[in-house]
Amino acid sequence: MNKIHILGAGNIGCLVAHCLRVPRLPPHPPPPNVTLLLRKQKMADALQRLGGIKVDSHAEAILGNGLDVEVNNPKVLRSGPRRPHIKSLIVTTKAIHALEAVELVAPRLSPSSTVVLLQNGMGVLDEVIQSFWPDAQRRPNFVVGTTTHAVKTGEDHFHINHAGLGKVSLGIVPSPFIEWRGKGQIPSITDLKQNPRTQSLAWTIASLQQASILGCHLEAWDVAQNSQLEKLIVNACINPLTALFNCLNGELLVNRPLSAIIRTIVTEAITCIMSTPRLRELASRDRFDPDRVYSKVKSIARSTAFNRSSMLQDIDRSRDTEIDYINGYIVRLGQAAGVATPVNDLMVNLVKARFRLKTSRDLSEREILAEEARLQDEMLQGKDRPPLEESGDTDWQKEYAELQKAHAALREAYGELQKSLPSGV
Ligand SMILES: NC(=O)c1ccc[n+]([C@@H]2O[C@H](COP(=O)([O-])OP(=O)(O)OC[C@H]3O[C@@H](n4cnc5c(N)ncnc54)[C@H](OP(=O)(O)O)[C@@H]3O)[C@@H](O)[C@H]2O)c1
Missing domain, CATH: 3.40.50.720 (NAD(P)-binding Rossmann-like Domain)
Structure with a gap:
């Protein structure tokens, strides 16, 4: 069928x-x-x-x-x-x-x-x-x-x-x-x-x-491969940097230190492609000129200036990213060809670290909320207990005061955690 x-x-x-x-x-x-x-x-x-x-x-x-x-x-x-x-x-x-x-x-x-x-x-x-x-x-x-x-x-x-x-x-x-x-x-x-x-x-x-x-x-296969490799390099620049700095694609254009990083990502990637026989055979030398590819990255960042890259969106939604198939692919090409790729390698590790941080923050936020709910429950149960004895603190009274202190500390910790998160995270 x-x-x-x-x-x-x-x-x-x-x-x-x-x-x-x-x-x-x-x-x-x-x-x-x-x-x-x-x-x-x-x-x-x-x-x-x-x-x-x-x-x-x-x-x-x-x-x-x-x-x-x-x-x-x-x-x-x-x-x-x-x-x-x-x-x-x-x-x-x-x-x-x-x-x-x-x-x-x-x-x-x-x-x-x-x-x-x-x-x-x-x-x-x-x-x-x-x-x-x-x-x-x-x-x-x-x-x-x-x-x-x-x-x-x-x-x-x-x-x-x-x-x-x-x-x-x-x-x-x-x-x-x-x-x-x-x-x-x-x-x-x-x-x-x-x-x-x-x-x-x-x-x-x-x-x-x-x-x-x-x-x-x-x-044709060689044309498709060239397009795929060019897109790979553009993604290797825009995706990790926007995900790490929590910024729009266009914000990469007006930042001199980031431009230097973009140039290095491009140069490392092109060196890896040209050092891999099966890719070098298909790659067009004109297309993979470092200055041309650098300009291409800038022009894509410009034409998608108000976009949030897919990697940034993945991190925002606590979803694993495709970094292993973007900068990670360049790193693997480098390993096979004996080409050093320190900046691409750094991008892979930083994006993975950012993802872990985001998911562990989600977890601690959930844990704090769950603990808060538990404490509130306990306090509510306390209200149903018989009235306190007139003379001195009972064990229950001490326990109740401790619970209130713990509750206040948790609220404070939660507030601090929220303040420490970059906006949009
Ligand atoms: N969206 C775009 O605009 C866009 C543009 C250009 C390129 N791309 C590329 O296209 C690809 C797909 O992107 P997307 O945005 O469509 O992603 P997506 O919305 O996350 O869709 C991926 C789908 O794959 C499903 N899936 C994962 N493992 C599966 C399995 N073992 N069996 C069956 N289904 C499985 C997921 O199902 P669950 O819902 O069950 O997890 C999810 O529905 C990515 O490589 C992306 O980079 C996307």
Whole structure:
């Protein structure tokens, strides 16, 4: 059956699912069926209640009308019947969750399946291939994509706000079954359609391209890699610095010390790329000129001046960041090529430290509130006790006074904690 499975029904996953399901007029083929792979039954129930995916700026994709869901977690998979083969899979989880998410569906993919990876950063493809399909002969077809769409969660998990209309660039990962025609060349779709091994690849790409709101375009592998590497460096500058300094993208532009850090992140990243043979072979020297890339970082910070970067938003919401696939990827390239990357390494550690601090503060805030509630409870219970004896303090009276002191100290500590938090944290 012509169906596309979407793994990771968050903001981007819902946008892709929705756009794939938008009705098309003849002579265009009807939209493909789409299945969302959700990990929790309660999310499937929430989608059921909403009746489908809602996107602020477009009509909704209605559940049951070519759009369905499967709950996909280890418990359900162990107890339920064997799930059918997946022809086409689009992975739209965050980079940090992609490996564990793909692991659950890997047995349903065959060499004739197609997997599209749509994560920010780099490194997911290498991890997935090495973990599940080290043998190229048994590997599904892979496509790597980057997107400039901006999507936020709306009123509900499946009610998204398409805040910025962008594009999706796709690059087909070369394989023994896809003829590599050289730099700047896109594989022939006619050839892909004729080979049973790559038919799903041709169909998946055509389905994505027909979803016109997505603005998908296919690029030659080297062009796609260059775009991905350039985006990686831009993200490696903007994401950690905005997350660490709790600032808008545009604020990076008017800060001389930060400009020096940005320059070093760029230089380290380009040195790593040019010292890695498989990347150097594809990288365009003009594109990876340090001054040009530095200007690119500045121009993106300028054009997104009022945005809060995705990493800053993740930290704000106490969600783990994609730093290991952005600056962390540059550090790993450096380690393999013998290039020092102290500033990128520092960014990784500082962002992780900031995340830990935020989550431990959340915890202490919760602990203090819980303790306060407990103390209040105890005091309320105390009020119900029989009246105090006239003469001298009883044990209960002393205990009550201690509780009041502890209560006051906790209030003070909580006030201090709040004062010490940067605004917006
Ligand atoms: N949003 C944007 O505007 C935007 C723009 C450009 C690029 N990107 C990139 O696109 C990727 C996705 O971003 P996003 O904003 O869509 O993230 P998101 O809203 O957090 O969505 C990720 C989804 O993946 C799901 N997930 C995680 N592990 C899973 C598993 N094992 N099985 C099934 N589902 C799983 C999560 O489910 P739960 O809800 O159950 O946790 C969540 O719904 C990221 O790499 C991001 O950097 C996003």
